Amino acid sequence: MISFKSHSGIYSLEVTQFLKISLTEAWNFFSSPGNLSKITPKHMGFEITSGSPAKMYTGQIITYKVSPFPGIKTNWVTEITHVSEGMFFVDEQRFGPYRMWHHEHHFEAKDDGVLMTDRVSYKLPLGFLGRMAHSLFVKNQLKQIFVHRETCLESMFR
Template identity: 70%
Template sequence: MVSLKSHSGIYTLKTEQELPIDLKTAWDFFSSPNNLEKITPKHMGFEITSGQAKSMYPGQIITYKVSPFPGIKSNWVTEITHVNHLNSFVDEQRFGPYAMWHHEHIFETSLNGVRMIDKVSYKLPFGILGRMVHPFLVKGKLMKIFTHRYKILEKMFPAKQ
């Protein structure tokens, strides 16, 4: 499930997915920056350039290169600001394409394994111009990225028969 809401130029994208895995397996996979490339569309040219330590910690800085549009390579720097082991973590953009990026990753035990919730609050640069291009350039791109992740995760962690 993917939903997108807006309030005063701040957009919030929320996704939920149930995976048939235990909480530790989910945490180990999603708290490792090295696995982000596996669930990001290949055409985005996602590459971690530094900071992919073995275990996540508050204050960790991770740098990436990403190509949001063909031929355009962008540097992105995020900081892990909160870690609640086995429950949640937050990454926030320190430098990159957004005026603001706050991404909460939440993990809850469910009847069938783990419910994974992503809540991304973001703001575009350039004020009203950013808000004008959002429906055409950004909204669809983000929805496709999270839909892609959903499909990849279903394949990586298939339901038990």
């Protein structure tokens, strides 16, 4: 399920997905930065440029190249600001296409799998133009990214 909200010029996106895998399996997959490219749409040209250690840690800086629009490549720098092993981690943009990006990844063990919840708070640059861009394409692009991710994960973890 995907939901969007807006408050004080900040947008919030919440996505939940249930997978029939163990909490350990989910954590091991998502806490490895190199796996992000496996669940990102190919047309975005997503590439980690900082190298990818096997396991994330608090304070880790990860740099990427990504193409949010055809023909336009940009650098994106995130920092892993919080890690609670097996429960959640947070990445925040330090440089990139958003004015603000705060992404929480939560994992909750259930009887027959794991419930994953992503909470993203973000703000676009350029004031009124940013709000128009959100309405015209950013919101839909984010939705498509998470729908793609859901499809990939369902296929990978049947």
